[in-house]
Amino acid sequence: MNHAVDIALFVHVLSMTVWVGGMFFAHFCLRPAMSDLSPQLRLPLWEGVLGRFFVWVAVAILLILLSGGFLMSRFGGAQAPWPIHAMTGLGVVMMLIFGHIRFGLYPRLRRAVQGQKWPEGAKAIGGIRRLVTVNLVLGIVTIALGVLGRG
Ligand code: HEM
Known part of the structure; x- marks a missing residue:
């Protein structure tokens, strides 16, 4: 059982890293580096980059839901500490x-x-x-809540 919890936490944190880390890279590294390009070059590049990234985000979301749901069942759902409920709520948003x-x-x-x-x-x-910026901020707050909830 403990191994299952360790594996679920590993999958949870790895998936979250792919999602939040990808948004951080896109926002703080790729976007400024592309800002001098013409729209004819920049927009097709964004289309290709985001199309690939979004496949990984979809996989990460599926794994976050599966691992988070499993970890939640360990607390008996409603009995989980408030930061865990807040993490789940923000994760869904x-x-x-x-x-x-x-x-x-x-x-x-x-x-x-x-x-x-x-x-x-x-x-x-x-x-x-704009929405990726919102999700990046929410992601960082959600990570803080996940860590707080370890109790
Ligand atoms: C939306 C569905 C989610 C559910 C049901 C969920 C549930 C959980 C549960 C039950 C734990 C275990 C807490 C413990 O063992 O004390 C956990 C840990 C954690 N979660 Fe989530 N979570 C969700 C989404 C997210 C998202 C979107 C993020 C980050 C962007 C996140 C970040 C974390 C972190 C950083 C931990 C702590 C890992 C550790 O113990 O080191 N979670 N989550």
Whole structure:
């Protein structure tokens, strides 16, 4: 049983690292490095980079839910300390925001790139950037709650 908890924690933290670390890299390293490129180069590059990243985020979300659900069952659900409930709540908000990015804004970026409509593409990537920033902040708070909840 203890090994199962260790494995679940490992999977939980690894998945969270891929998701939050990827957002950190995109926001603080890739975005500033690409800012001098023309929209004709920048937007197709974002489309390719994000399309690949979002597949990994979807895998990470699935694993976070499975491992988090398993770890939660150890506390008997409602008996878990408040930071764990807060982590779960914020985690779900992050997942909803990701869903909006992936299924709302990203298809707009893809259509704009395919139709070479650069102003529309720039608008879509601007929306994605804002929501990724929100999710990055929520992710950092969620990590703090997860660590606090270890009790
Ligand atoms: C949304 C569903 C989630 C559920 C049900 C969930 C549940 C849990 C549970 C039950 C624990 C174990 C706490 C303990 O053993 O004391 C845990 C640990 C943790 N979780 Fe989550 N979690 C979720 C999402 C997230 C997200 C989105 C993040 C980060 C972005 C996160 C970060 C952490 C961290 C950092 C720990 C502490 C790991 C350690 O003990 O070192 N969790 N989670």
